Every structure is written in C-alpha cells, then in structure tokens.
Amino acid sequence: MVVSPVHLIAAPLAAAFLIPLLNKLYRDAARVVPGVVFLYNLSVSWILVNRVFRSGPIVEVIAGWKPPFGINLVMTPFSAVLVMLVSFMAFVIWLYGFRFKRSLKGGVVMYYEILQMMMAAGSLGIILTGDLFNMFVFVEITGITAIALTAFYRDRDGAEAGFKYMLLGSMASVFLLLGILLIYTQTGSLNMAQIAERMPAVATGVKVTALIFLLISLGTEAEMFPLNGWAPDAYSQAPSPTSAAFAAVLGVAAIYALARVGFTLYDHGTVSGFLIAMGFLTMLFAEMAAITQTNLKRMLAYSSMGQMGLAMIAFGIGSEAALFGALFLIINHAIIKSLLFMTGSYFIYNLNDKRLRALNGIHKRLPYVSFLFALGALAIVGFPPFSGFWSKFYILTAAGAKQMMPLIIGILAVTVIEMTYYLRVIGRIYFAKEESEPASHKPSIQALVAMTSLAVLIIVLGLYPDLIAGFLHRASMFLLDKQTYIQTVLHLS
C-alpha cells in the first residue's frame, strides 16, 4: 500500500471505530491502540515529510475526483512541518497519558482515549485538507472532542468549562459556515486553491464580510483576544494530557487554519494589520491576566493564549523570516507548553491543589519533574540557549526588518510580564518554604520518557536550531507562495 496523507486521517478513524470492539476482547485495547495509531502516523508523516521536501507538495485526491471538484488533501512543506509536529506531539502525549486514570477501567478510559485520538486526527485533517467545507467538518471534530474532553472530569468544574467552550465553539462554527457559504456563493467552489484563484474577482464587500466571519470563527479556535473566553477554563479543567494537546495539537491546527485563510484564500496584506493588532492584544491581555493568576493550570492557559498571540503577530508580519519565526514558535509552543502542562499536572496530582501557593518547595518531593518544569519555564520565556529564544528572536528580527519599533517594544514588554510570573513559579518550586511530605504519585516510566524527550528536544533545538531550520525556511517560503499552491492543486497532471 502506498503511503499517502489520507492514511493520517483514515488510520485514526478506523481505529476509533474499532476500539469499542477491541475493547471487548482486550481490556486495555483502548489504551494501546491509539499509541499504535500514533506510531503509525508518526512513521507515515516522517516518510511524507521527506517526500514533500524532496519532491515538492503532495496533493492527495479523494474519491478520484480531481481537485476543484473533489475533496483533496494537500501536503505542502508548510503543512508537512505541522503534520510532523502534531503527529509527534500526539504520540508523546499519548505516551505521557498511557497510565492516565489507571484506577478507572473500561468504558470511560475508552471514551477518553477515543476522543483524545480523534482530536489529533481532526487537527491533522484541518492541516491537511484543501477544501474549505472539509475544514469545517474537521474543525467540528476537534471542537466536539475538545468539548467532551474538557468536561471529562466529573468532580470539577469541567462541565462549566465545557459549556462555555461549547457556546463559543458553536457560535464560531456558525460564523465559519456563514463565511464558507458566502465564499461559495461568490466563487462557486469550495476548493481552497480555486477560491484563491477566483477571489480577486469577488466584490470587496462580500469578500471582507466573509473574511470577518472566517476570522471570527478561526480566531475563536486560535484563542484570539476577545474570543478566547473559553480558553482559560477549558485548559484548566481538562485532563492534563488534554491540556497539553490543546496547546500542542489543537492550537497548532487553529493557527494553521488562520494562516491558510490569511495567506492562501486572501491576500496577506488584507489581514496583516488585523493579525498584528489582534495578536498583540491577545498577547497583552493574556499575559496581564496570567500574572495575577493563583491557579497553575489557569496561568499556563493564559500563557498559551499569549503564545498564540505572538504567533498571530508573526503571521501578521508575514515576511519570510516572520513565518519562519512563527513556525518555530508554534513548534516551541507545542513542545514546551506540553512539557509544562505535563509536569505541572504532576504537581497538581501530588498536591491535590491547583493553586500556585501549594507549589512551595515542591522540588524536594518531585525533583526531576521540578527540574523539567523549570527548564520549560525558562525556555518558553525565551532565555537562550533554549529553543524558545530563537523563535522569539526571529519574529523580532522580522519586525525589526520592517522597523516596527513600537511592536517590538510591546512584545518585549509583554514578555517581561511573562517572565515575571514564570520565574515566580520557579522561585516557589525551588526556594519557597519546604514541606517535607513525600511524593505520593511518582511519575510513571512512560510519562518520564515523554517529558524527558520533550526536554531533550528543547535543549537540542536551542543549541542547534539549524537542525530544522532548512525545513522551516522552505515551509515558510511555500506559505508565501500562493501561486505555486494554486498551480500545484489545480493543475494536477
């Protein structure tokens, strides 16, 4: 069987349908199968990424109908990088969550595992699809899984968070539908390449209204400022692997969709100012809220929003360097924020307390986990020599190339806020008054492997960013190259 992008989606789907059956045969099937699927996805995406970077974008035709007419999956260098990232992160998060809720047996775990797996599959779908309506379907897949996962815990305020997410998510999907419909009426097509090709002919009024609707809906998913009320609740109430996945999988897909709309469907110049402004506001408000948080996971959630804001800024700047920085930032954010959520949840797990105050002196009890958390915190703030530095630096460089001094100063001022609260937490973990209760829940070996691999990545990418720089450069170049995208998709041989 030839390896193709559709495997990435078909495999999880098949597995999702299969898991309820397998679970009847073997108790822990629900735990194991997603791992197998993710491993498969990881290898497939590795092969595909290599292929894409060797011989250009892959356009996968579905149901035998060539692009403008059928649905198609497009794997450009840009999406390839993100596919790789999502596959990898999904696998790592699965690994981390392997022993998750081992006290629970059967059904619940199965639901959890299916939803978690499908969230990754949906995100992959968003990244891969070349069809606007298909993207909507995948957005809904991720949305529903995310809502269900948010409300997964019964003993907390999960349902409340889930409801908020649901409300905003539904409104977002309504606007997405309206946007898609408007575009469809004007261009008579749902294929992104064809839309992109026909878009210049569309009357400005409708075009902009459609753009607003699309931006609103995708902005909700990508945690854009006034639309992100769901985010802190959802992040903080979801199970920890899910929180990690929100940052590492869902966020990646959302920001990708935003970029795809901004860069391919529309002209970058149209959304540039908007993305920069909203990105900055997102970042500003998120970090301002984060610094006053008393709850660890909520703080991390706001910090995630801040990072998404920075990514939006980078996409808004839109030069090659900025996109490079944005991609790097997304990768860093996925890796580092996952690490933070993973380690943070072990704190919470051990303390039974989400408040920051409870973290005092936790390093005595969980030395290794604390070390990893500190590493992650230093990295996400952007201290060299960790990977977080390079992405931030590149984005700033891009802003500097355009001499956007106020923006640079703004970003850095917000970073100061970010740094403050992260280092406060480090201070608490290591230096606040100690309590000498032994750790009740040591991390499982799988979780340790997962967290360590992320930490190693942070350091490796920090010391040797050139490892992925080549990929990222080509990916960002390709995102800018709208015509090639259209040509590749529409004129398949």
Next chain:
Amino acid sequence: MIKRSFVVFLLLVLGVAVYEAFRQAPFGQNRIGDVENPQSVSAFYLKHSPETLHTANSVTAIVVNFRGFDTLGEVTVLFLAATGLASILYRRKEEEEAAEKGHLPQRIQLPSSVLVRTGAKILFPLILMLGIYVFVHGHLTPGGGFQGGAIIATGFLLMFITYKRFNVNHNVLIWLESLSGLAFVLTGVYGLISYGSFLQNTGWTGRLNDLISGGLIPLIYIFIGIKVGTELTNVLDTLLHTKPRRNE
C-alpha cells in the same frame, strides 16, 4: 433593558451585514452555469452524477462520493458526539446508588396508556422498515443514510418513551455501530488500494435509476444508515438512561 436594547442593536447591525452580504448572491439566480461544460463545482456534479456515477440523486452522489470525505467526517462527528455524550454522562457506581435512593432527580416515569403502547408496537416495525427503505434508496430518491438512520432512531425513541423497561442490546448496537463505521472506512481504503484514491467509486456503476447502481454509493449509504441509526439510538439511550453501561 439597556443591555437588551444593546443586544438588539448589535444583532440588527449583524443581521443587516449578513443580509447585505447574501444579497450579493441574489435569490434564485442561476450560478451553476453551463452543465455540459462545467465551470462551477455544481455543474460538474450535475453533469457527472448521472453520466459517470449513474446515481439518480445527485445530492447523494455528492454526499457519498464527490464529497464522501466530508461525510466520513460527519459520521465521525456523530460518533464522537455519542462518545462524548457517554463520557460526559457516565456515572460512577456510588452516584448511581445515590440516584436510586432518590438523591438525584430521576426521569419522571408515568406509565403510558394502552393506546400508545399498542400503537407503538405496531408502528415500530413500520418505522424501521421506512428507515431502511429510505437509506437503501438513498441514491434514487430524496433521503439517504442520515435520514434513514434518523427515522430508525425515531422508532426506537418511540419505544423508549412508551415502554420504560424497553432496552436495546448494547453489544449489538456497539457491534453494528463499529462495524458499519469500519466498513465505511474500509470501503474508502478499498478505493485507495484498487484505484489509488481514498473512497473512490468502483468502475462499474450500473444504470441510472436502477436500485443497484452508482457503484459503492448505496453500499456506503447503507453503512451510514446503520451507523446513524444505531448511534442515534445509542445517544437517546444514553440521554434517557444515564447509568453505567454494562461493559464497565
């Protein structure tokens, strides 16, 4: 009051904007274009639905074949909704016991009348039949897997609300649900293996307006019908009887 007026104002602005935007696509205007030489997607579908796929219902052709991937996603959404529902409404044993003791509000259980019970008993097979008919003929007539599935689920709903002790066999539901979903995916994979494209239809598509026509389309719609029917039933069951499922 101020808030409401403000909301009304906002909504009016929004409404006007949406309306104005859609006015750009005037109602009833023909935007399909020339079907024989298709420029728009719709025209292409209208052309190839009868010519290539030999599927009478072009909506079905679009849903199952042209845009079959959407439908796969749609089925997945439904499946995930059912799963999510189950995970959200899953109740622990102790909670269940508490509920039985009356600590948690329970469904109001009024016995239904004889008339209803008898009527339901008669209607139920008919409804099932109708549902099956709808999805089997999805490629010929209006309707299809989703509609048929919904009809089937309605039948079950009727039984659920009529007979409070009516139970469906969950194992069967799960098997059907999973297998039909899997079959859908496998059909897609079959296309991938045989023709190099996921969900690609077979070369042989029969004759327009025959029951057995359209290649894999009716087959897939049947899977969808079964899956939707079982799934919706499952959802209803979960919503009505929010108790731990037996396999836990």
Next chain:
Amino acid sequence: MGIIYVLGILIIGALAAFFVDDLNRKWTGPVAMLAGFGAAAAFAFLPGGIVRWRILGFSMHWETDALAGFFAWIVLGLSALALMYSVKYMEGKARQGYFYASFLTSVAGMFGVAVSKDLLSFFIFWEIMTWTSFLLAIYNAYYGVETKGIKYIIFSAIGAYAMLTAIVLALGQYHSLEFSDLMAAGAFRFSSGNWYIPVLLLLGFAVKAAVLPLHVWAPAVYPKTPMSFTAVFSGAMSKMGILGMLLILTGIFRSATGWELTLVRWVLGWLGGLTAAWATLQAIRQNDAKDLLAWSSVAQLGYIVTAVSTGTRLGLMAALYLALLHAAFKGSLFMVAGAVEKQAGTTDFRRISGLIKRMPWTFLTALIAIISLAGIPPLGGFVGKWLLYESLISETHAYFLVILIFFASTSAFLYSYRFLFGLFLGQEEEEAKQITEVSWWMLIPMLALSAVSVVTGMYPGLIFRPAARALESIGLPAGQWDMSILSNVWGNQTDVFTVGSTVGILFVLWALFITFKGKKNTRWLTTKEISTSGEIPAPEDNCTFQRGFFQPFERAVGRLYRSSMDQLWEDIGAALEAFFGFIRKIYTGNAQTYAMYVIIFVVLLILFRNYIF
C-alpha cells in the same frame, strides 16, 4: 581555540558539578573549583584565537582581543578565586550541585560576553549570565523570592529586552550584527538617524551596571545571593555592562568632538555621579554588612560609569582600572561578609561586633579592601579615584560633576568605617567568643584579592598596560603609561611608588618605636575594660554603639532620605499588578459575556471593515 576550551571546561565543569553532587557532595566544590582554575589556566596558556560559526543564518564571532582579554581576566580570575572560596563557604549547604552548575554556567556566560564580537552572541551570553545569576540570586531567598529575585529579573529583562530591540532594529537596518560592521556603518551614533539603537543598548547595559533609576535590583539581590557568588556578581558581572558601554560608545569617543560626546558626558556622566552619590547615602544608613556592600557596589559602579562617559584617555583608563580594582576589593569584601556570615551566622551590625581578635586575617583583608575602596593613598583604590578626578577636571571640565563624585567618595568614608567597625571593632560579645577564623581555603582567595590592591597601590602600571592595550584594540586613545607615575594632561604628576614606600617606611619605623617602648609590661585588655567610661561593663553588657550609627549625618542629609527610588518602583509595580488584576476581570466567567464579546467584536469589525481590511 582557547575560547572553546574555556567555555567547554566551564560547561563540562557545570555538568560535572551537577552530577557529582548526587554521587558525593564532598567533591562538588572541588570539582567546580578545578573547572574554574582550569578555565583560567586554559585562557592563560592557550591562544585565544578567533571562533566563527553560523547559527540559523546568523554568524557568531568570538575573539580574544586585548579588551576581551582584560574583561575575561576579571571574570575568570575572580571566579576562580570565588570558586575556591566557595568550597568551604558552601560546605554543608543544600543544593550544591545546583549552585555550582549555575555558578559555572554564569561564568561561562560572562566569559562569552567578554569575547563576543557580534551583538547576537553577546546577547545570548548576556541572557545566559542573567538567568543563571537569577537562579543563584534566589538560592537563599526562602521568603524574598517574590519580591527580591523578581525585582532583579524584571530589571534585567527590561535591560536585556531594550538590547534585543536595538539588536533586531540594527539587524533590520544594517543586515549585520558584527560590532565592527555596525561601528563602521555608524549604527552606534546618535546622529545616524537611528539614535534609538545606541540608546536602547545603553539602557540595557545601564541596568547591569546598576545606573541610577534602574539600580534598585542590585541592593535587593546582592545580599541575598550566596556571598561567594555575590563577589562575582558585583565584581565581574556588573562590569559586563561597562564593557558593553565601552563597545557601544567607542564610535562616539573616536569622533572626539561633537554634540554626541557632550551628550554622553552630560547624561551618562551625571547619571553615574548621581548613582554614586545616592547609593553612598543609602549605604551609610544600612545596618547589615551585606546591604552596605551592595549599595557600595552600586556607588562604585556609578564612578565607573562616569569614568566611561568621559571617553578620554584618563577617564577610560580610570574606568578599566576601577573595573578591575573594584572586582578585586569588592570581591574580597563580599568574601569577608561571607566569612563572617559563615562563622557568626549573621552580618547584622547590631547583632555582631568585635570580631577582630577572632578573625584577624579576615579583618586584615577587610581593612586592605576598605582602604582601597575608600581610595586612601597607599593602596590601589586611590589611583582609580585620582584618574577619575583628573579626567573630570582636566579633560572634560565637568567641575560640578567632580564635586558630586567627590561628595560621594568622601561620604564613602562613613560606610567604609561602618563596615569595619560594625563587624570587627567595638565590644566583643560573649557569644562571639567561640567564633574562629575561617579556613585557609577561604582566606587565600581573600588575601589574594587584597594583594591586588596592595600591589597596584605601588605599581598601578600592572593594570595600566593591559588596559591601555585593551583601549587601543578598539581604537581609543590610551597613550603611554608609566609603572607607578600618574600624570594628568597638564603634566602634573603623582608618584605612587614614592608615596607607598614613604608611608610604608614611616609606618614600620614608628610602629617599631611604639611597640618596643615599654613593651615588656604590656597587658592586653578586653573590650570591656574601658578606662574612661567610669565603670567597667559586665561581660554580658554590650555598650557597642551600633544602632543609628550615623544618626547625625542622617539628620543632616534629612530630606534626601525620605524619598526612595525603591518605593517608587514598588509603587509602579503595585499599580501595575492592580491594573492587571482589573484587566483580567474581562474574563468574567460568564458564558454569555463571552458570547457577547464575540458579537461585539463581529459588529465592530463589520462597522469598521473599511478601515481594518
């Protein structure tokens, strides 16, 4: 390749210390010390060379020219000694692996800053040195983390990010980050049209050098850090800011005239002077040796900044000379404070006094360092002061600035005396009887650093010559320097060798006379046997005068003491926090409000779509 070896030794040492700590705590310190001396040795014996490599398309350029060498010696020398000191100082303390790993990484960062020849690697090393020092700064602060350590990192971040802003803007403008390229392109000139680049860079350096409005982190953090690192922190790390200023201002200095130079002299010079004066006043009223030294560091850095701002031959020499000498004497003073802290448990003047008989060698170190700090002639500190004054008077004609500086350094006598008196003099406490002198492991570094003050007091040329080479290497005027004769631009000379030898000979002669006159009957009194107080205080009474030591002075200064820069920043901080707390109320937690935001946002976008898109 020496650079690589030095960095390698430091990093490997850091890792080794981190892991050795888990195996055997006893070996952590020695391993780190070996790494410290190893790095210094590698730097001394291996040719530094040029290292160039590319990362993400940016070229990194490290080179050990004379300037880098000068600062690298400050860093490596002081660090090696401080690490040696640490071995015993940190004995028995927790988290030694953490401490030494951070310490060595920090040293690596400082060394990297010194040898960096492009802004990017400069910034990277700068940040490494910053966050590692933050980790060390919060090492002791069990309760002060939230405020003290954070204050440091916030100010550092402001500084570092000001630098980063300048860096990216410079990159966007000049497409290169090499110092030489930027210098050639005039990027560091105010007149270049990109005046904000040098201004932002200087802001960044000013934070590290603790210049006036941005100094508050230093007094907060220095006392909280383990003293063996504070020695490096104050002695070497703050000098990186001076190095940066030198590098940036070179272009302006070379132009020798023009409004830019005047601007630098006025703004930077006065900021430095005000820093010196203000910090001195603050140091005077401290009641803890560590706080006192922290403020004193700020003050000393103020002199150095003023010296840099002159940009003249004497002034720049004063800057480099003071930079090195400050590292020596402040390093040894912090070590003294650490020694006292270790032996007596506190450095609070009000709780400890009269240690001179218990810790005579430590006192000797303190005495030499303090005399040097106060700038009293026979020791090295005087030379630096002399150069600075002569520069200001004869070269830049900043007459009132020189008065300010002079005021600061005269007032410095007050806290200098307070330091010695508070810890070592005064009445000996009963509890202090069992205090013993510290180990030789700690004394040797302290004495070695004191020796620098003594030797340079007679032969300042030992520093002048490398410093002159350093200045010449960046194209600044350095001129010829004699071994021990100082001369200003008017040709007036001071022969420090004569001074030193005269004082020395006279001192010895009279000391011999006074010692042997009636020696055989001499009885040593305790500090309780005070002849003129009328009655002899009981052993447990302590009538040492420690509280409100400089009351009259404080009353004289009066109003100045009422205002506090620290308070200002804290108020700003509190106001910001309150503001943030208010802002986050946006997230009301009500689902409908969030939905309303969405609709409002949509409507706003729709209404203003013509302007936004």
Next chain:
Amino acid sequence: MSNYQEIISQYRPLLEIIVYGSAVALILIGLYAVLVKKHLVKLVIGLSLIDSGVNLLFVGVGYVTNHTAPIFSPGFETAADKMVDPVPQALVLTAIVIGFAVTALALSLVIRLYRHHKTANVEQLNRLRW
C-alpha cells in the same frame, strides 16, 4: 406551469426578502436567546435556532428560480440544466448532522451542569473566572 414560473420570477425580490430575511431572522433570534436568556436549555435552543437559520440560508442560496430538485428521476435523465444547485443541499446535510451532534453534546452538558450546580441559570456558572 408557465404561469407559476412567471409569478415566481415576478416576485423574486419579495421571495428573496422572505427567504433570506427569515433565515437571518432565525439566526438573530437564536443569537438573542444565546445572549440574553438565562436558562441553559434556552441557550441550547438558541444555538439550534441559529443552526436552523444557517441551514435555511444554505438551501436558499442554492435555489435557482424555476429549477427542480437535483434528482434524475426516470424521465428527467437529461434535465441537468434545469436543476437547482445540489451542493448546498449536500452541505446542509452535513451541517444538520453536525448541528445535531453539537446540540446533543450541549444537552448532555446541561444535564450535568444541572446535576452539579443544581441550577440551570447561566449566570451562576461562574466558578471559573478571571
């Protein structure tokens, strides 16, 4: 037949107002419920209304005056140029199902919220804030 077609052609603007207007009105009513009503179930109903409005809009957009349903029933095998746009109809099918899924999920959340908080007032769901 021809008379009927003429009438429709004649009143096309009015029909437009009716179809688009009612669809938009549905959306607005739904949004109003979401924004103003306090009961959770009403909120969910509001969401359903919005969905309905959008779906109606879909179908309306696909309509072509005087064309028939896109089904090639016997006798109409070649009437492709006389059919309305089938794509919105296919899309609306998907949208409906997804809307259903979301509604189901929303209702399950409401059930749990009611159990958990003993209230269905949306304003009291503010334990997570700031």
Next chain:
Amino acid sequence: MTGNWLIELTGIVLTALLAFTVGMFYGGLRRKVIARAQNRVGPPVYQNFLDLLKLQGKTTNVTHGLMTHLAPVWVLVAAITALLFIPVLHGGLWFPNFTFKGDLIFLLYLMVMGSLGMALGVGETGNPNGAIGVSRGLSLITGYEIPFVLSLVAIMIQFHTTSLTDLMHYQQATGHWIARENPFAFLAALFSVLGMFHYSPFDIIGAPAELASGPMSEFGGKYLGSLMTGGSIFAFVKLVLITDLFLGGAGHPDAYTGAAGVLLGLVELVIKTFLLYMIPVSIGIVMPRFRTEQAVRFFWRWPLLFGALGIIWAVFWK
C-alpha cells in the same frame, strides 16, 4: 630631588622637626590665647612640650589590641607623609622633599588617612564614646571637605594645574595671591579650615564633657603622645597648605637666598600661618558648639555657595 639620600633624609627630618616645633607652639599659644580671653592666666606657651614629655615618659602597660596600638602610628605617618609633599617655602629655600611627586588631589586623600586610622583604633577599644566621636567626626568630614574640594577645584581649573608647586610658582612669579585671584575659593577654603581644626564651634567630635574626649578617650601615655605629635604636625600641614595655596606661600628666593632667605621665609611662614591659625582659634573662643548636623549643614550652606561661586569665578576668569 637631589639624588643624595643623605640630604633627602636630613630634609625629611628637619621638615618634620620644624613642623613639630611650630605645631606644638601653636597648640600652646592657643591654650594661652583662650585662657587670656577667658580672663585666666593660662599655661605657659611651652606647656604642650611638657605634656608630651610627661606622656612619653609614662610607661603604658595596657593596650586594646593591634588597631589601637597602630592608630597613633597611622596618624603620625599620615601627618608626616602629607608634610613631605607640601612645599614649606618657595623655590629652593627649603628641602623639596617629595613636593614634585604628588598633587592636590593626592594630598586631599592623604589628609583623610590619619583620621581613618585613628577611627579604627578607637573602634577597637570598644568604647562607645569613641565610636560616637568617630561617627560625628566622619559626618563632619563630609561637611567641610566639600567646600574645600570646591575651592581646590576652582583654583585647579583657574590655573590649569593640580600641582601645589605650580600654584606657588604662579604666586611667586606674579606676586598675586590666589586669595586675591579667586576670593570665593579662598573663603570656602577658610570655612573648611574652621572645620578641619575641630575647634569650637566644630568641636563636637571630642566634646570633652559628654564624650570624655571622644576618639581620644582610650589613649594614654605613649599613644596619646604620638597622637599629640601627629596632631601638631598635621596642624602645621594644614596651615602651610592654605598659606601655600592662597596666601602666596613664604620666602622670596629671587630676593634673599641662603640662610637669610630661609630665615626670612620661615618668619614669613610663621606670621602667615599664625594669623591664619588665629582665625579658627578666635572664632572658637566666642562661638558655642554646633551639633553635628548643624555643623554639616552649615558647611553645606555658605561655604558650599562660596565654593560654587569660586568655580564659576574660575571658569569666567580672564
């Protein structure tokens, strides 16, 4: 520098002896003057010599430790070193000693050295009165040093030199006293001299009644003797310094050379320094004592203003 170490050594010893003698006599004179002003007979002028003999004759058999032991040495060494860097007379009339090897700034710092040594010695005794005295003394230094520096800076910039010998050359060559060339600087310096001598109204450091002589309180016998010697020499140093700086110095090498020149020069020096000395002494007779902060503030007011005016004068001079 003549290069002949024997001559140099003689010069050093002679200078020190001269300073010692003059300083001691001035101390005695002061006591006499004060006594007369207070309508007492007062001790004889040579009383200080007698005191010193007595003190040195005593056997001191107690010591408080090394710093206390060395403090008088410190004071004495500081005084003599400072002396060696100050030209006593114009030109080659007197031994040059090290006058070409140090400048004003150096002198300024050297003059503080003694106080610091003294303070350290006092500190070690553990006598609270001593410490209080030191605290006051150091505070006072910040008071009077500032106007002094202002006046020094003023004349340095006015004559573009920091060398004391150069300034003397100027005065000798032109015949103009710097006190005339820059009166404000002279005034400021004069005020500072009041403080430097620690006489009333600035005698709170050693306030005999409340502090039991303050810093001196623990010293006796040979220590007090050394301190006295040092103090006397130091008094001479200060007076000569001011004279050299502002009052044209002493001696006229162009008119009288040889022994006569030296003698005349010394007489001139004695007259000038004596008159100068009488200023703090006579003010001390009539003025009550300032509190420390009052004293410091006093110096930060008028003297500071004069100093600043002096600088402005210097900048706009010529």
